[in-house]
Amino acid sequence: MIDLENICKRFGSQTAVDRLNLTVKPGEVFGFIGPNGAGKTTTIRMMAGVLMPTEGRIRICGWDMAENPIAAKRRIGFIPDRPYLYEKLTATELLQFIADIYGVDAATGRRRAGELLERFRLSTRATERIEAFSHGMKQRLVMCAALLHDPEVIVVDEPMVGLDPQGIKMVRELFQSLAADGKTVFVSTHTLPLAQDICHRIGIIHQGKLLALGTMNELERTAGVSEADLEQVFFQLTESQ
C-alpha cells in the first residue's frame, strides 16, 4: 500500500510537486498521468526513496520513507524510465547482485532469476554483458530486477518506452496479474490507452498539483464529458488550466 501525505518538492524557487495527497491500496493498479514536466517522475522518485521530499510523508506498506527508509525500500520494486545499469555485468550477475542487496536467499534468487529471465525473454542472453543489450532489453532486465525480491509495491515510470509490441502486451498482463496477486502497482505513463485499459483508478497531475483522481467514470464526471476516452478527459482537464 502507498500513502502520500501532503508531498511537496521544490527545486529552488520552482515547485515540482505541490501538496500531493494520495492512497493506493493493495490489489490496485493506479495510473498517474500528466503532461511533460507535470511532476510525475519527481513524485515517483520520491516514492522510490531516490529523492527526498521537501515536505510531507510517504508511507510504503505502513513504513515511513523518511523514518524507516530501509524497511520501506525493501517492499518496493522500482522501474525507472531510463534503464541505466551496471554495463559490465551480465544479466545473471546483475540479478545476483540485486538478490544479495535485497537479502534474497541463494536458491530462491536463482530460481526467481531464471523464471523472470524466461518470462521477459532474456534467458538466451543471460550470460551476456548488459552493454551489449538494446534499450528494450535493458528495460526488460530492469523489470526482472525490480520483481526479483517479490515486492509488495511496484512503482513504474514509463514502462512502455523502448518495448516491442510483444513486450508491451507482456507488461500489460504482468501488471494485471500482479494486482490480482494483491500487489500495489503505481504506473506513470504517457500511453493513455494503457492507463485506461489496466488501471483501476487514475490520477491526473498538472504543474505539480493533482487535478483529478478516480475511476474512468469519475474522471468523466470531473471533466464534464460523457462517453469519452481518457485522451479527451486528459485534454479537457489539462487545457482548462
Place this chain on the structure above:
Amino acid sequence: MVVLKLLSPRWLGMAPKSGDIRSWTRFVALFLLGTAFIVGCHWITIRVLRHFQQAQDIGNLLAYKLLSILMITCFSLLLFSSVLSVLTKLFLSRDLELVHSLPISCESVFQARWLESVFDASWMVVVFAVPVLVAYGRVFHAGAAFYGLMMVDMIGLCATAAALSVLLVLLGVLVIPASRLHSLMLLLGIAAFVGLYVAFRLSRPERLADPETFSSVLVYVEHLRGADAPYLPSSWCTDGLKAALGGRHVAALIETGKLWTFAGFLMGVGRIVARRLYFIGYSKSRTAAISTFQMAGGGLLDGIFRLFPRPSIIRGIFVKEWRCFFRDPSQWSQLILIVALVVVYMYNYTALPLHKVPVRTEYLQNLLAFLNMALAGFVLTALCGRFAFPAVSGEGRAFWIVRSAPCSIGKWLWMKFWMMLIPFWVLGLILVVSCNLKLDAGAWMMGISVFTMTMVTPAVLGLGLGLGAAFADFNIENANQAVTGFGGMVFMIASACLIGLVLMIEAGPVHRYLVSEIYRHRQPTLWNWIGLGFSLTAVAGICLGALIGAMRYGERRLVNSG
C-alpha cells in the same frame, strides 16, 4: 565549406558566452595558467641550455641530444594521442549518429573529424614544444628563418602523426570494434609508456650529467653523439631544426621537405582508404560490443562466496565492484601504472648516493626514512585521487539502484571504504617498510613509519571517498576525470595539508629522539617519551577526525543531493 560548417559547433561551444561570468572566469584562469606554463617552460629551457653551453666542446652536443629526445618524445606522444583522438572523433562520439544522418557526404564528415582530432591530439604537445624551441632559437642566436621553419616542422610532425594514426585506426576497427580498440590501445599505450619509463629510470640517465661515471671522455662524447634512427619523421624534424640553428638553410629545407612529403603521402593514402573503409568501420562500431578478453578471477569470487555464504549487502557490493573493476580495461592499465610507480619509487632509494654525503649517515638514513613518509603519503593521495575519489561518481547513472536499495547511503559508503582500505594500507606499508629496509633505518623509525602509515592511509582514503561523494558527478562520461574538477582539487589540497600536519606534529619528537640516540648515544628521557606519546595521540586523533568528518560530509551531501 561543409567541413568548416561541421566544425562550427565545436568553436561555438568553446567560446566564452557573453554574460556568463563562470565561463569568462574559467577562460581567464585557463589563459593565465597557460601563459604561466609557457613562460615557465621557456625560462627553464633557457637555463638548461645556458648551463650546457658552459661545458666547452660538448655543450652543443648536449643541447642537440636534448632536442632529439624532445622531438622523439613529441612524436611518440602525438602518435599515441592521435590514435585515441581519431578513434573517439571518428567512431565513438555521441553526436556521430546525428552528423551521419545529415545530408552531408561521408568524406566531409571524415575530413572535419580528422581536422578536429589533429587539433585535439596536437595542441598540448605544440604548446609545450614551441616555448622550448623558441628558447633554442634565442640561446643559439638563430635568425627569423629558424622560427618559421620551426612552426612548419611542428605542424608537419603533427600532420604525420595524425595521418599515420588514421591509417592504423581505419585498418584496426575492421578487425576489432572501435570501443574495444580504444580500451586496447589505451592499455597497450600505458603498458608501453610504463615499460619505457621503468627502462629509462633503470638505465640511470643521471649518469649522462656525470662524466666521471664513464671510462673516458671519448666514450662519453660518443654516447652523446649516438645517431638517431634515420627513417623516423622525428629525426627529419630534429635534423631540420639543427640545420636551421646552425644557419644551414638548404639542409634544413631538405629535411623539412622529407617530413612534408611523407606527411602528404600518408594523408593521400589515408583519404583513399577512408573513402573505402570509414563508413564500414563506423557501422561496425555501432554494433553490439563483444567481450575481447575473458577475465580470470573466478577463483577469488568463489572464495568471496565461501566467506559470505549468506546473501548480504556486503557480498553483493563486493562482487559487483570486483567484476566491474576487472572488466574495464581502463582500470587494469592503472594497475600497471601502480606497479611501475612502486618499482621506480623503491629503485630511487637504492640509487641514492648516500656514501657521497658529508653528514653522519645514520642520522641521514633516519631523516630520509621520516621524509619518505611524506612521499608515500603523496603517492597514496595520487592513488586515492585515481581510485577512491571517482568511486562514487563511477556508479554513474546506475546510482539509482543504490539509492532505491534497502541500504543507507552511509552504510554503502563505509562498505566502499572497508573494501579499499586493505589494499591501500598494504601498499602504504610496502612503500615505507621497503624503503626503510633499503635505507637501513632503525627499528624505532620503522615503528613510527608503520604507525604513521596505518593512521594516514584510512584518513587519506576517507578524504578521497568522502569528498568524492560530496562532489559526485553521476553524468560524467569518464569517472576517472572526476578528480580533475574542483572537488578533486579540494581533496588534493586537504590530503596534502593532512600529511604536512601529521609530519609537523611528529617532526619534533622524532628529531629529539634521533639527536639523543645517534649524536649523544643516550637513551631518550621520560619527557621525550611523553612528547612522543602526545604527538602520536594527536596524529591518531587528527587522522580519525579527518576520516569521520570527510565520510560524514560526503554522506550528508550525497543524501541531500537526492
